[in-house]
Amino acid sequence: MERTHNHGLTGSQLEQIGRVLAEPRRVQMLREIAACKDPTPTARLHLIHSVSAATLSHHIKQLKMAGLVEIVRKGKFASLILQREVLRAYVDHLHLLCYAFLLGIAGIPNAAKSITETPHQIGSLTAPSEIAVSLDQWEVRKPKEIYV
Numbered sequence: 001m002e003r004t005h006n007h008g009l010t011g012s013q014l015e016q017i018g019r020v021l022a023e024p025r026r027v028q029m030l031r032e033i034a035a036c037k038d039p040t041p042t043a044r045l046h047l048i049h050s051v052s053a054a055t056l057s058h059h060i061k062q063l064k065m066a067g068l069v070e071i072v073r074k075g076k077f078a079s080l081i082l083q084r085e086v087l088r089a090y091v092d093h094l095h096l097l098c099y100a101f102l103l104g105i106a107g108i109p110n111a112a113k114s115i116t117e118t119p120h121q122i123g124s125l126t127a128p129s130e131i132a133v134s135l136d137q138w139e140v141r142k143p144k145e146i147y148v
Contacts, residue, residue, distance in 0.1 A: 042077075
């Protein structure tokens with residue numbers, strides 16, 4: 001059994017979500033599902049995306065297998081519900097990976113030990129929940145608590 005230090009997701013789940021979200025159409029579909037308060041009918045997605053029913057079905061299956069959506073059936077109709085907690089766990093995991101990477105290139109590999117905010121944790125790395133990271137400029141803007 002795989003250990004889950006990544007906000008409740010296993011390494012294989014994280015990899016699968018990454019592969020699924022590498023397809024831009026699926027990301028757009030998730031945005032559309034997230035924008036709806038009620039379950040999103042698959043027919044609505046079919047109208048928005050100019051793909052065949054088989055292709056749409058494939059994308060939905062991939063999203064479901066990754067745990068990003070739940071399918072609710074009513075008779076012959078299906079609707080989708082975004083699994084926000086799974087997506088949040090994945091985003092939190094990416095956040096910490098970026099944080100660790102940027103701390104490493106900033107030359108402060110042990111800075112995470114001195115953070116006093118309520119942390120999120122991935123493995124042995126700890127990071128504050130609100131940290132500003134700019135990947136375009138390769139900089140880390142650290143909260144005051146990081147300084148020793």
